[in-house]
Amino acid sequence: MPEKEQIYTTLKEYFGYDSFRPLQEDIVNSIFSGNDNMVVMPTGGGKSICYQLPALLLPGVTLVISPLIALMKDQVDGLKANGIQAAYVNSSQNEDKQQEIYTQLQEKQIQLLYIAPESLSFIDNLLSQIEISLIAIDEAHCISAWGHDFRPAYTQLGYLKKRFNDVPVIALTATADKATRKDICEQLNIPNAKLFLASFDRKNLSLEVRPGNKRIEQIFDFLEDKTEEAGIIYCLSRKTTEMLAEKLQNQGFNAEAYHAGVAHEKRALVQENFINDTTHIVCATIAFGMGIDKSNVRWVIHYNLPKNIEGYYQEIGRAGRDGLPSSTLLFHSFADVIQLQKFATTSGNHEVQMAKLDRMKQYADSLSCRRKILLSYFGELIEKDCGNCDVCKNPPSFIDGTIIAQKALSTVVRIKEEEPMGTIIDVLRGAQNAVVIDKGYQNLKTYGIANDISWQDWQQYIIQLINQGYLEIAFHQNNKLKLTQRSKKVLFEGEKVSLANLAEFEKIKETAAQQIKQRTANTLFDKLRELRLQLAKEAGIPAYQIFNDASLKEMEKVRPMSDEEFMQISGVGRLKMQNYGYLFIKAIIDYSSEKTKKKKKPAKNKGNSFKETLNLYQQGLSIEEIAEVRKLAQSTIFSHIMKLYNDGEDIDLHTFVAKEDVKAVRVAKEALDNPDTLKPYFEHFEQAMDYNTIKLALAILEKESA
CATH class of the missing domain: 1.10.150.80 (HRDC domain)
Structure with missing residues (x-):
C-alpha cells in the first residue's frame, strides 16, 4: 500500500486538489487493501477519482466498464489533459486505432482502459496478456432490474470477479436504493464488498415543484435572468423537445433539441456545442447528459414528471457540479402520470416501476421539505428542513401529528412490517375486507383505532411519514412498509411529529420566481x-x-x-x-x-449609458446589434429605448414592431377591456407574441390616443 504522502502528492500533481472529498480517501485506501467496494455517491460527488487515483499507483492496468461512448471519450480526454495515460476501446474506432491501443497496453504505456460491456468479448485474449490491477464498474445500477436504467449487456459482468479473483472490484453509481445496492453486489459476485454511501445532500441545488399549467410561460419567466447560463430541460417525448426548442429560439434563447430521432452527427454537434458553452440550453429526452461531465450547468427543468426518484435525482444532479448555487424546477400534471403508467405497463418489472412512479408523484405533491424526501429515499435522514426548496420557502401550516404517527407506526409494528400502505390503512380504519380477515388482523390492538380519519387523509399522512423518514417502502418486497431508526424515537422516546394541515393540500401554492442577482458584465x-x-x-x-x-x-x-x-x-x-x-x-x-x-478616472453618470444607446440607435442599429456592441443584455437595451421614448427623444417605435402587431394589440386591448398588466395580452395571443412586442405596441397606442 502506498504511503499517505505519495497518495496526496499524486492527488495534487494530477488532479490539482490538496485534500479529498468525504469518503474518497477511505475508498482509495480500501482499494489498496484489496477489498471489493460498492460506492454510492451523488453526481458531482467525485466518484471517478476513487479509481483513477489508485490506477496511477497500482502496477498494472485499471479496467473501467462504462456504458456510453460519449462518457468514455469525455473521461479519457480529461485524464489526458491532466497528464494521465488513458485510452478507450469502442465501436467508434477503426481496427488500426484499436490495434495501436492493444500494443500500448502490452507495452505498459496505458494506466486506465475504458470499455463498454458489449466490447469485452473482443479483448478477451488481450486480458490474459496484461496485468489487471483494478476493475471499476461505472453506472453500476445498469446491472439491476430494480434500478432505474437497466441494461441487459451489464448482466454479463459477473464473470469478471470469477476470472480475476484476486483483483479488487469497485462498483460505482450515483443513485441506488437498498434493493438495487444488494442486487448489484450479488450479480457482480462481490457479496462482501465494503459499502460506501456518500451524503446525497447537494445543498447548492434549490428544489422547486410547480403544477404543469402554462409551462412554457413559466419557463420564460424562470429563464428571464438566466440568459447566459447553461441549462437542460428534460421532456418525456421527442416531439416536446422539438416544440420547446423552437419556442425558446423564437424568444431569442440559444436552444437546441436532443433525442434519439436526431441524426447522430447533429446529436454529437449539439452535445459538443453545449459542452463548449456555444449552446446554452438543450431540450432533451433522458438520453442526454449521462455522458457529460460539464460542471457549470446552472439549472435543470423537468417539463414532465420523471418516472422515478432515482432518475430525477440523477438528472437534477447534472446542475451545479462545481458546487455553486444552481436551480431545479419540476412540472407535474395528471396527464404525465397517465402517460408514465402506460410506459410502466410495458416494463419487465411492472409492479416495482408503478410503485416507484407513485413515490415520485408523492414527492411532487408533498407538503414536506423536498430535500428530506430525496435523502430519506436513499436512506439518509436529516433532522432539520433544508430552507432551500419551495416548501421550506412557502411552508404550509402544521398540526401536532404525534398521535396520528404513533397509531400508524404501532400498526406497522404489530403487522410485523409485512404489508403495504393500503393494508395498514385498512387495519387503522377497521376494514372488513378479505386481506384483513384472512390474516387475522381484526384481532390486532390497533384495528379500527382511527376510523375517524378518511382513507384518503390517512394516505396523505402516511406519505408524509415516509417523506419525513419515519417509514420506508421496500420496493423489492412488494412495497411493504418498514420502520426506520427515527420510528423508535416516536414510539419510545417521546419525539413529536408535525404533519402538514391537509386542508391546504389541494391549495395551489404560488411560488415567486427566485430572484438571482445578475452577474455584472466584464468581471x-x-x-x-x-x-x-x-x-x-x-x-x-x-x-x-x-x-x-x-x-x-x-x-x-x-x-x-x-x-x-x-x-x-x-x-x-x-x-x-x-x-x-x-x-x-x-x-x-x-x-x-x-x-x-x-478608478482614477471620473465615473460616468448613468445618463451617458442612455446616450450611448441613443447614438447607436440613430446610426440605424437594431436592439440586437446595440446589445452586441454594448455588451449588454437585449432586455437592458429595450429598457433604454423605452426610457428614451418616454423622455421625448425622437424614437420611432415602429422600427421595432410590425404594424400588424400594433393592430392586433389594439383589438386585444378592446376585447380585454384595457387590462393593467401585460400578462392578459400574452395569454390572449397564446404566447405567440412576446412581452416586449406587446409593450412596444401599447406604447404606440398610448401615444396615438394622447
Missing part, C-alpha cells in the same frame, strides 16, 4: 471564462476540462499573481500549471491593472 470571472473558451477551442476540448467554474471563481477571489499562488488554487495540477498558468496569471494581472486605471 474578472468573465475574462477568465473568455480565456478558457479560447484555449478550449484551440485545443479542441471542452472548456471545463481546462478549469471548472469553481476554480475560476477561486481565481477571481484570490487573484494569484505568481506560480506558487496559482498552484494553491483548487483544481490546478502540475500539468495544468505548465500549460495554462502563465496565461491565466497574465489575465489576472492585466485585469487588476485595468481596474486600477479606471
